Amino acid sequence: MNGIKTGILLAGLTALFMGAGFMLGGEVGMVIALIFACATNLFAYWNADKIVLRMYNAKEVTAQSAPGFYGIVEQLARRAQMPMPKVYIIDSDQPNAFATGRNPENAAVAATRGLLRILDNEEIAGVMAHELAHVKNRDTLIMTVTATIAGALSMLANFALFFGGNRNNPLGIIGTIAMMILAPVAAMLVQMAISRTREYGADAGGAEICGNPMWLARALEKLEQGSRQIDNDAAEANPATAHMFIVNPLHVHSVDSLFSTHPKTANRVQKLREIAGIVGKPWG
Secondary structure: OHHHHHHHHHHHHHHHHHHHHHHHHHHHHHHHHHHHHHHHHHHHHHHHHHHHHHHOOOEEEOOOOOHHHHHHHHHHHHHOOOOOOEEEEEOOOOOOEEEEOOOHHHOEEEEEHHHHHHOOHHHHHHHHHHHHHHHHOOHHHHHHHHHHHHHHHHHHHHOHHHHOOOOOOOOHHHHHHHHHHHHHHHHHHHHHHHHHHHHHHHHHHHHHHHOOHHHHHHHHHHHHHHHHHOOOHHHHHOHHHHHHEOOOOOOOOOOOHHHOOOOOHHHHHHHHHHHOOOOOOOOO
């Protein structure tokens, strides 16, 4: 269901780019913007793991340096029939976690010291299973494609007058200016809706991997409360990475859920409660 919804949203975003983009930039502008957006996002796709891990000063750990945490990830990866990802710890008191990497063969998962401090082993397993589900579902690729289309449309809006626009644009100058403002906002809304959909998908996938949806549900409730009380300075300085975390690391939480990269935690917990009892036995 989440896959179908993502497909529909991506199709809508593409249609928005084709329609609004043609009116704003004409054929030449559309091609230039799409090529530029593809180039920048392709670089990000291949290098995102190194960039983000360095940004958060994440330190790689091994079975010797962090046996408990590493062992949990190792068992989950085996249960999910995935290659073992690299495992990192972030020196931050805010409880949170994320996954990165362009595919399961080049993946990494990271958790903060704050998360490892406040969660028990079952809850840590629920969180890491969620992150492995992101990797398994290739959400990095999906969000890169989404960012490429949205970025190309935003670029067209910013440089519409430079591109010259489409001379046959029926909207006139007022309509064109309005579209320059509204089209990127619409693209951003679709992009965030896709991000929220992928979070639900990773929650469901994580519940299946770890075998008990309530482990993740309990963890989400603790992480939501903890993340609100403790700053994540690196995330505040780089808000574009907020969507990567399992819960929103920013304290400027969205007033309107339409503008949020994450679903409401209460809704996620409710969905996990609904699927409790229909997945396999717990790992271990």
